[in-house]
Each structure stands twice: as structure tokens, then as C-alpha cells.
Amino acid sequence: MKLTSCKITPVNTRISRIRLLSDAGAEGSWVIDHDLHTMAESLFSAALAGQDPRATASLWRNMLDHAGDNLQARICAAALDVALWDLKSVSGNEPLWRKIGGARKPANIHFSIGGCKAGSGEEDRRLHEALSASGFREGRLDSPLDADDLALRIERLASALAQDAQPPALYVNAREQGALKDTIAAIRTLEQRFDITGIEAPFPMWDASGVRRISENIRAAVFNDLSAYGRERLLPLFRAHSLNIVQLSIFRDGVSGVLELADAAFGYELPVIIAAAPGNIGAHFAGALPYFMSLEIAELPEAQTLPSEIAISDGWALPGDAPGLGVNWPQPSI
Numbered sequence: 011m012k013l014t015s016c017k018i019t020p021v022n023t024r025i026s027r028i029r030l031l032s033d034a035g036a037e038g039s040w041v042i043d044h045d046l047h048t049m050a051e052s053l054f055s056a057a058l059a060g061q062d063p064r065a066t067a068s069l070w071r072n073m074l075d076h077a078g079d080n081l082q083a084r085i086c087a088a089a090l091d092v093a094l095w096d097l098k099s100v101s102g103n104e105p106l107w108r109k110i111g112g113a114r115k116p117a118n119i120h121f122s123i124g125g126c127k128a129g130s131g132e133e134d135r136r137l138h139e140a141l142s143a144s145g146f147r148e149g150r151l152d153s154p155l156d157a158d159d160l161a162l163r164i165e166r167l168a169s170a171l172a173q174d175a176q177p178p179a180l181y182v183n184a185r186e187q188g189a190l191k192d193t194i195a196a197i198r199t200l201e202q203r204f205d206i207t208g209i210e211a212p213f214p215m216w217d218a219s220g221v222r223r224i225s226e227n228i229r230a231a232v233f234n235d236l237s238a239y240g241r242e243r244l245l246p247l248f249r250a251h252s253l254n255i256v257q258l259s260i261f262r263d264g265v266s267g268v269l270e271l272a273d274a275a276f277g278y279e280l281p282v283i284i285a286a287a288p289g290n291i292g293a294h295f296a297g298a299l300p301y302f303m304s305l306e307i308a309e310l311p312e313a314q315t316l317p318s319e320i321a322i323s324d325g326w327a328l329p330g331d332a333p334g335l336g337v338n339w340p341q342p343s344i
Contacts (some may be wrong), residue, residue, distance in 0.1 A: 011032050011063060012032060012061065013031070013059055013060065013061055014032060014059075014060075015031045015286075016029070016030055016031070016055075016058075016059075016090075017031065018050065018167075019065070021263055021315075021316070021339075024044065024151035025041045025288070025315070028038050028041065028050060028060070028093055028341060029093070030054070030058070030097050032081075032088070034101065035324075036063075036097055037097055037100070038093040038095070038096035038097025038098070038099075038100060038137050039096055039335075039337070039339065040089050040090075040093040040096060041288055041316070042089040043085075043087065046082060046089075049083060049189070050089060050181070053076055053083060054090060056076050057072045057073045057075075057090075058094075063094050063097045066091065066095060066098060066266050067266055070087070070091050070264060070267065073087035073090060074087060075241075077241070079325075085262070088267065089261075090260055090264075092260055092264050092265055093267070095109065095264075095335075099333055100333045100334040102333075103333050105294070105329060105332060105336060106291070106336070107293075107294040107296075107298060107329050108112065110294065110298045111182070111298055112295070112298030112299075113297035114328070114329060115296045116185045116293075117284075117295070117296035117305040117327045117328070117329075118148070118296075118303065118304045118305065118324035119146065119148070119290075119304060119322065119325060119326060119327045120146065120147075120148030122152070122177060122306050122307065122308045123149065123151050123152065124308070128215070134166050137170075138169070138170030140312075141310075142170055142171075144310070144311060144322055144324075145324035146170075146325055147178055148171065148179035148181070148304060148325070149167045149168075149171050149178065149179075150183060151163055151167060151181070151182050151183065152183045153182060154187045155188060155197065155212075156187070156196060161203060161204075164200070164204050165204075167180065168180060177205050179207040180204060180205065181205055181206075181210060182200070182206060182208075182210065184210060184236070185211060185213050185235075190213065190220055190223060193212050193224060194223075194224055194228060197209060197224070198227075198228060201230065207230060207231065208232070208255055209232055209255065210235050211233075211234065211235035211237070215235065215243065215247065216243075218247050218252045219250065221250075221252040221253070222250055222251060222252040229256035230275060231255045232252070232253055232255070233254065233255035233256065233283060233341060234247060234256065234257050236259050236261070236262055240262065240263060241270070244256065248274060248275070248277075248278045248280070253280060255280060255281050255283055256272075256280045256281070256282050256283070257273065257283045258282055258283070258284055259285035260292065261286070261287065268295065272299045272301070272302075275301065277302055278302050280301065281301055281302070281303035284302070284305045284306065285306050286307060286308035286309075287321065288309075288315045288337075289314065289315075289317070289320065290305065290307060290320045290322065290327050291305075291335045291336070292321065293327040294329050296329075297325075307322070307327070316339070317333045317337075317340075318336050318338060319331075319336035319337075
């Protein structure tokens, strides 16, 4: 089997579907930003055209060699890698979770609330009712630690989640703001009122010693944001024992990179969070990663960008048996 072409078609106004075609008739798909069409096609021509799509590990390294330090090129490589794994799974008539050596296991999930300010009372009420309806027991807020309404937002979220969990697991994305001592003080103040499970990016990820100092001086677990990805950025944090949890994203590392980095995290006994992705396809990793902790969900089930075979209920995401990623691709639109 050889890769023959790469075709890109719009899904909506923000993302497109990237399809990898083979001479055997099998194809694999994933999503990519509109702005990266040309770069993705160029990377396909340089690193994938004419290659056997089943050689995913070798092709991943080949794409990274071509991408170099260019973040956009790496994002393209990650998208192509996910499509390769979709093709590889479809050609074997297997779901992704089985192709990567996993079992069909429900993934623990948490809902991520974007934006840095609280919504209106009515907006929050509708959101929290929706979270309760899907059985979410864990939630993540995106907010600077010095935001005036952070405590209010945490209280509202905890109240919604408490219907299904006692105590609920609470995560805060601190957005790398504040001096070291101020950050520690702000987190300790929060911890006087709330049981915080994890703090995302409390300090710039390039400062491994600073991140470790925060980790050593708070109760909550510390984990990285998506500015830390790949071996080059994550291994120094592992070696410095800066992180208590590792967050991995298929948008930065594809399927191949996530598997490699999860193995590295396992060597340091670090649990893994999988960042949100359309279709909630990160649920496939639950039965394959030894220290899988939680899957981030950024869209409510009724408002998914890409509907998929992955079912969300009672605070879990369960992948289906459909071959590949299990995405139900919509008709192309502009």
C-alpha cells in the first residue's frame, strides 16, 4: 500500500478535512485549520507521498525532520499523523483504540469552560444544567489567578458538578501570569476555600525550576499547557520533576507523539491528561495509556463540531467499534 494524494475540503468556516488517499483504496482523515492548507500539502509531498501509510512511527519522525522548529509545520505533521492512523485503522477494519493496542474502556472526562470571565447568571445556569445532564464530575476553568471573579466561577462550577461527585475535581488554567511568589500566594488563597485538583501552567513552562518551586509549595497538582509539547520541551520538565500531571495533545503531537510521550511519562510515574479535540477522539487512548487520568471535553455533546461514535454519559466517554477514529464526517460546506 502506498500513499498517493492529499485532499483538503472545508468542514466549516474554521477547519477543513484533510484526507490521505492510498493506491489500495483506503483513506484516512482528520482536521486542519484553513490557513495551513498549503503547508500541509507541501509536507505531504516532502515526507509522505509514495510511502507505506502503515509505517506510522517512521513517517512521524520523517515529518518532524521536515517540520524542524516551525510550530505551524509541526501542527500540520500532527494532523497528517492522525489521518495516517485513521487510514491504518480503517484498512485493518479496526477502531483506533484497538489499533494502538488498547481495550474498549470508558475515559474519565472533565469539561473545560473557556473565556476568562463569568457568564451571566442565566448563561451559567444553562451550562451547568447541561454539565449535570451529561454526568460531568470534573471541570476546568480558564482564568488568571488574579481575576476578581475566579472564586465565584469556581464556586458555581463546583456546585454544578457536586450533583454527580463529592467532592468534584476542579482544574484551573492559570495562563502563566504573575511573579513566582504572587502565584504561590494566589493558589494558596484559593486552596483555603476549594479543593483544587490541578493547576495548568501556573508559570512559564520554559522555566522548569520555577514550575517545580510552585509544585512544591501548593497542594494542587501542576500540569503543563500546550506550549510544552514534544520531547524537546517536555523531557526537561520530566527530568526536573516540575510536573505532577502531563497534558498531551494530538494537535501538537499526533497519535504517534502522544503514544511516545505517554510512555516517557510512565517512566516518571506521571498520569496523563489528553487535551480536547473535535469528536472527542482522545477517548481512544483511555484503554491504551497506562496512567491515563482524564480527557478534556470542550464541547457539549449536542454541540459538537464533529459528531462521532464516542458516547458521553455519566461522566465518561466511551469509544465505539467503528473503524478508524469513528468520526461522522459532515457534508462539505463553506
